[in-house]
Amino acid sequence: MSQPSVILATASYDHTIRFWEAQSGKCYRTIQYPDSQVNRLEITPDKKYLAAAGNPHIRLFDVNSNSPQPVMSYDSHTNNVMAVGFQCDGNWMYSGSEDGTVKIWDLRAPGCQREYESRAAVNTVILHPNQTELISGDQNGNIRVWDLTANSCSCELVPEVDTAVRSLTVMWDGTMVVAANNNGTCYVWRLLRGNQTMTNFEPLHRLQAHNGYILKCLLSPELCEHHRYLATASSDHTVKIWNVDNRFTLERALVGHQRWVWDCVYSVDGAYLITASSDTTARIWNMSNGGVIQVYQGHHKSTVCCALHDGAEPCST
Template identity: 40%
Template sequence: MEDIPVILVTAGYDHTIRMWDALKSTCTRTIPYTTESQINRMALSSDKHYLAVAGNPSVSLYDVFGSSDLPVLKLDGHTGNVTAVEFTQDYKFLATGSEDRTIRWWDVYAGGCKYILENGSLVTDIAIHPDSRQELVVSSDKDGLVRVWSWRRKEVLCQVAPQPDVAVWSVAVSPSGRLVVAGDNTGRVYVYRLIIDATPQGDRSVELEHYASFDAHEDSRITRTLFSPDGVFLATCSSDHTARLWHIPEGPGSAAAAAAGIDTTDDTGPGGVRLVRTLEYHHRWVWDAAFSSNSGYLVTVSTDTRAALWEVSTGEVIREFKGHQKGVVCVALNDAIG
């Protein structure tokens, strides 16, 4: 991958953004984050050229291969902490969620906000549906709602409250677009089928149908949920100092699960959900994680100031990344080819 490098980025409470040589565990570039804000979440564009950094209350875009430590673009408009950020697959647009109770849809090239979605509660996380034709974004909030939005029409198409008045801190959409998961303040994960019915007249109905729920990290906050790119694994991060890998079948006899060596016929929970392994390395809260493009590796970051690279098949740490002086709360990884 000499021509297409692995881009691994971490950031934390020490107000630095660090880029790493993932194979050597060495920091290759440090960008000082000079605002008074903390860094909450990061995202890399699919072409690897831009890094979006969410703070309070702005989002800054950096040129990954540039020499300047200054952002190439700053997106102003939110009036509260920006808690979530995600590029569309074509990296033309960026979605953000904020404690100012809004979700914003940004035009990256024009540098302006195209749509504002009024949520009515502090937004904790967002996830863009993988099929851009659907024009959907899923959100979670502090009041405990999971909502599916049409970002272009600026309206809620459906919503659920997994546990009334229990904050939902993270949401994720499976690569197929058929499942939505939500992790809450008590360590419980809820799985929904996302059902989209279109009519010949062009109308459609959208529904979140309960599929399964389970205690992923009992009595602990779930800080992050994310699917592996192949859809085989769901990773959950938690305040209990661990990350966990789960398999959630979307149908009987998943060929991908079999290829990954997962026995889905034994020791399964509700809806066939299976705990594949618990990843124990960190000594404090695990805040964020990122999968490699082939789903074979996972990077986790923690308040213990470290990042760890795991081999998914064995559950072993194969690289450690040390250099931050304070807690590490977000990570972004792009090692895709092409």
């Protein structure tokens, strides 16, 4: 099976993962995932594998195979895995779970290599572009920086006490972090650095982006032209696009989904945005005018996560 140039995958509460032809909207492969719902999808940097974060395991599927069976299963979490991602060279994987832990997995060796205790259900984990720090957000409102070199927590902050941090995103150059919470608020910090590690979060902006939950926030990629943007996906059925370079003014609202929008992901050049919604569909939007280019229909229940790999993404160091 030849590798498609664009890999688009979605997962749903109908216990399936679907692969789509991005332009035509045709589903060309369906994987049954009977053991649990899938909370998050991520494609490896080399496009070879798709990681599906479920409950309580992570399964790795071969993108270029028709086999329904995973090639690897990672099983030491004890509750829903809510976050999964890869180091830029694809050597290791990180995850965060409602069991209160952040874990690191060496893809070349069996078992969990490291574990960090967050003491509350972990909703989101991101890897800083320096590839040496993880940032996690949990149900109690805590944000923690895990220094992988020192093997310890190097920073903690709580933007709103007892308000769950639902999503985190970091600018591609490592200069900015955004946290989105259940009150519809985004907190923005400038990252001050010393000796190549984060030393301080300097408050930059507080954005009341939605009246409902923010389920995903995402900063635009390095190759995005003209301006830098923040996308926020919400339970209010919309995705809003904010102009980072113009003090987070609202650029446009993407309106069309009929229910909660759970996830979003940019194309590598920032020209398009893929969204996944409880209305069972995924959509691709044109970022220049807010129009819908394609609707991906085939799931029978809420579509809660999506993953896209459409080009060579730069590996920051």
